[in-house]
Amino acid sequence: MKLGIVISSNDPETVWNAFRLGKFALGQGDTVNVFLLGKGVECESLDTEHFAVTQAMQDLADSGGKIDACGTCLKLRNAGAGGVCALATMQDLYRLASESDRVLTF
Structure with missing residues (x-):
């Protein structure tokens, strides 16, 4: 199956569980x-205990797995794509x- 996940x-x-499901x-x-959209592009700053x-x-x-991040959403946050994300x-x-x-969708 081809699974698309939009975060x-x-x-x-929520984000952690989405990635866990993807890996499973x-x-x-x-x-x-995986496509990171809106607030989802903030993933790499969400680590907690x-x-x-x-x-x-x-x-x-x-x-x-492949992870893409919305370039427009990143630009709005003055951020760039992270190490594992493609623009x-x-x-x-x-x-x-x-x-x-x-x-x-998550």
Whole structure:
């Protein structure tokens, strides 16, 4: 299955669980593409004592998942794409939605 995950939350627990699900899906043999949108582009600053968000992101990337971050949303926050994220556009989000078998939003 091709799984698309759109993250627009900056709640550490929600984001952490989204990446955990993505890594699990990769372990089941699925293809996983994540798109960070809106507040979701803040992922790399969400680590807490209980939720290692950046580690979950790295685990997904290391397992073969792809993570894109909305360039416009990053620009609005005066930020750039992080180490595991590629800079992306609405065209990339549209492609994720149109090519995925399932799209989940967090």
